[in-house]
Amino acid sequence: MRMRSFVVILLCLVQCCWSSEAILDPIDFLALQSIRKGLEDLPGSNFFASWDFTADPCNFAGVFCDSDKVVALNLGDPRAGSPGLVGRIDSAIGKLSSLTEFTIVPGRVFGALPQSLFQLKNLRFLAISRNFINGALPANLGELQSLRTLDLSYNQLSGEIPRSIGTITELSNVILCHNRLTGSVPMFPFRSLNRLDLKHNNLTGPLSPDSLPPSLQYLSLSWNRLNGPVFRLLSRLDQLNYLDLSLNQFTGTIPTRIFSFPIVNLQLQRNFFTGPILPVDQVAIPTVDLSYNRLSGPVSPMFSTVQNLYLNNNRFTGEVPNSLVDRLLAANIQTLYLQHNFLTGIAINPTAEIPLSSSLCLQYNCMVPPIQTPCPEKAGNQKTRPMEQCGEWRG
DSSP, rough: HHHHHHHHHHHHHHHHHHHOOOOHHHHHHHHHHHHHHHHHOTTOOOOOGOOOTOOOOGTTTTTEEEEEEEEEEEESSSTOOOOOEOOOOGGGGGGGGGEEEEEEEESEEEEEOGGGGGOOOOOOOEOOOOSSHHHHEOOGGOOTOOOEEEOOOSSEEEEOOOOGGGGGGGOEEEESSSSSSEEOOOOOOSTTTTTEEEOEEEEEEETTSSSOOOOEEEEEOOOOEEEEHHHHHHOOOOOOOOEESSSSSSEOOOGGGGSSSSSSSSEEOOEEEEEEESSSSSSOSSSEEEHHHHHHHEGGGOOOOOOOEOSSSSEEEEOOOHHHHHHHHOOOEEEEOOOEEEEEEEEEOTTTOOTTTOOEEOOSSSBBEEEOOOOOOGGGGBBBBBGGGGGGHHO
């Protein structure tokens, strides 16, 4: 009799303890089951080993709950180099109504993003990079008004970037590089945007002078087919610390004040920029690449403080400033590429030894290089320009 009473009391205690714990919302429970059915571990991955639905799903790997709702879902082993997942994202993802964060590690997840994903009003962080996601971004992308980071890079997305993305007031990071996106760059009017990475797509058209906010710190649009002038746009972006507009069809002049911005890497090569480049003060940018444009005029001595300077394949004239030579010989300049211009001289002793840590290329200018140094293969074998090309530059 006493034993029976003890068992009853124990069962009551267990029941009380169980009822005091939050039980996952049934809708979220069923949604996780559907998501699990759509995805599998790649060979070598055991991410889903803990997903035993006889236990509490809030203890599953990558599942984070608040009370009875799933608030974050990070699928796959986040360690670098770990095998990822394969399969499709089930539309049941849209049932996780409290979800604020959704990520999938690099793997072989394919198919289009479910339309239901873009109905999650609380979603703040969406990152599915280096998979095989295809299809177009939905026109109602702007409904994710809580979104702060969007990273769908290194996938197979196609179509245009929806204009509605510019209505997301809190959006801080947009990373859509290495896809197959077409159309123009949408306008981002809000000052929340810090990072915009759209490189390696098929984007076309000009950039509006007010298309990007001055809050932008990182801008990469390289390897597209964008065109037109960017003078007014770049003049406004004085918070940039990284700028890559290379391999496009931009035209016009480069604003002088950009060389005073807090940029650590300036990549403007392989466009159609024209005009002289005459910074007002010493340039503190470590790497400046202006190669393969149509820039003209003298080489500014203000570039002598740049560590890696690429001015090759332009139309620069005159003599190389002595300050560049001095800094190069002192090993303060690591790369100085001046080949394929119309330069007429450089004050350097033919017996001077270029530091092993430095590279200098002078060939195919309007002078006989006084010093022979290794040049990149693309510089060709000709040391000097034909004289008939140099007459007007020699005055």
